[in-house]
Amino acid sequence: MKVLGIETSCDETGVAVYDTDLGLRAHALYSQIALHAQYGGVVPELASRDHVRKLLPLVRQTLAESGMTVDEIDGVAYTAGPGLVGALLVGAGVARSLAWALDVPAVAVHHMEGHLLAPLIEDDPQGRPQPPFVALLVSGGHTQLVAVDAIGRYRLLGETLDDAAGEAFDKTAKLMGLPYPGGPQLAALAEQGRPGTYRFPRPMTNRPGLDFSFSGLKTQVLLAWRDSEQSDEARADIARGFEDAVVDTLAIKCERALDEAGCETLVVAGGVGANKRLRAKLADMAQRRGGRVCFPRPAFCTDNGAMIAFAGALRLLAGQHEDAAVRVTPRWDM
Ligand code: KG4
Ligand code: ZN
Numbered sequence: 337m338k339v340l341g342i343e344t345s346c347d348e349t350g351v352a353v354y355d356t357d358l359g360l361r362a363h364a365l366y367s368q369i370a371l372h373a374q375y376g377g378v379v380p381e382l383a384s385r386d387h388v389r390k391l392l393p394l395v396r397q398t399l400a401e402s403g404m405t406v407d408e409i410d411g412v413a414y415t416a417g418p419g420l421v422g423a424l425l426v427g428a429g430v431a432r433s434l435a436w437a438l439d440v441p442a443v444a445v446h447h448m449e450g451h452l453l454a455p456l457i458e459d460d461p462q463g464r465p466q467p468p469f470v471a472l473l474v475s476g477g478h479t480q481l482v483a484v485d486a487i488g489r490y491r492l493l494g495e496t497l498d499d500a501a502g503e504a505f506d507k508t509a510k511l512m513g514l515p516y517p518g519g520p521q522l523a524a525l526a527e528q529g530r531p532g533t534y535r536f537p538r539p540m541t542n543r544p545g546l547d548f549s550f551s552g553l554k555t556q557v558l559l560a561w562r563d564s565e566q567s568d569e570a571r572a573d574i575a576r577g578f579e580d581a582v583v584d585t586l587a588i589k590c591e592r593a594l595d596e597a598g599c600e601t602l603v604v605a606g607g608v609g610a611n612k613r614l615r616a617k618l619a620d621m622a623q624r625r626g627g628r629v630c631f632p633r634p635a636f637c638t639d640n641g642a643m644i645a646f647a648g649a650l651r652l653l654a655g656q657h658e659d660a661a662v663r664v665t666p667r668w669d670m
Contacts, residue, residue: 413648
């Protein structure tokens with residue numbers, strides 16, 4: 337089965353073709369970052385318009401790269417939520433129309449399920465991870481620990497009570513004067529920072545439970561930055577202190593979640609999963625425990641069409657698809 341996947345939940349237009357026999361055939365991504373940078377964040381109306389402009393050309397490009405014609409598509413998967421309603425509607429409208437015109441099923445995919453399954457898209461030297469496993473989902477909008485008992489059977493173990501980890505990266509970057517989206521830039525800056533020069537709290541690690549809270553860290557960074565000489569060196573040292581605090585906190589809670597779920601496989605997904613120090617820290621932890629941690633390649637940590645094509649293919653294989661209505665769910669629990 338060959339499935340076209342469409343992602344338009346926020347500020348990236350992602351398209352991919354996943355073949356259940358041959359794996360990922362092609363994928364393409366258009367990022368709107370340059371468009372939104374001047375506003376310091378995503379402007380929903382501009383995001384929708386840019387998806388309208390880019391989506392069909394990207395579908396054509398992806399099909400051409402896959403060496404397939406549109407008639408060979410057996411199903412269309414699209415992100416139906418959570419996300420920006422206008423942006424979601426662009427993807428849903430195009431996906432449904434294509435499916436109708438081609439007389440193939442269309443399937444609505446939950447964006448976070450897409451992220452969660454991203455580590456399973458491609459072969460791994462140790463084989464693709466099989467449930468049961470624990471998933472750490474760390475994006476700009478979510479921070480969740482999920483027990484995956486089977487594909488499609490998810491139990492929420494813990495989540496953030498305020499900011500998501502990616503949001504904390506972005507806001508912290510902004511308050512130290514880095515341009516939007518600051519997360520990856522803050523991480524790059526932290527590479528030059530000296531560890532231990534600034535030490536920030538590891539929120540909610542000194543009490544039981546698997547929830548997170550990252551909004552207080554921002555204030556701590558703001559105070560440290562205000563009291564510093566505000567040099568490039570101080571910015572890098574603070575970035576390092578902040579990154580270490582977030583990474584340690586996530587690692588402590590992941591280890592706790594593995595204990596609680598009684599399994600030794602952790603998969604990590606979402607934009608913050610691209611963070612090098614987080615990847616290294618979790619790999620160390622897995623090695624120490626004799627377990628395993630799996631990450632998608634960095635390009636499939638952040639938003640992309642491949643994860644939607646893949647999650648949709650699994651749902652279509654399981655016989656699921658929707659009626660012909662164009663519906664989206666901007667707020668949607670997994
Ligand atoms: O999954 P994603 O592309 O979009 C959402 O669904 O939110 O995640 C984007 C988030 C942003 O907050 C971005 O700053 C963060 O992931 N991010 C990173 C890194 N790369 C992306 N945060 C820390 N280190 C990185 N290397
Ligand atoms: Zn995402």
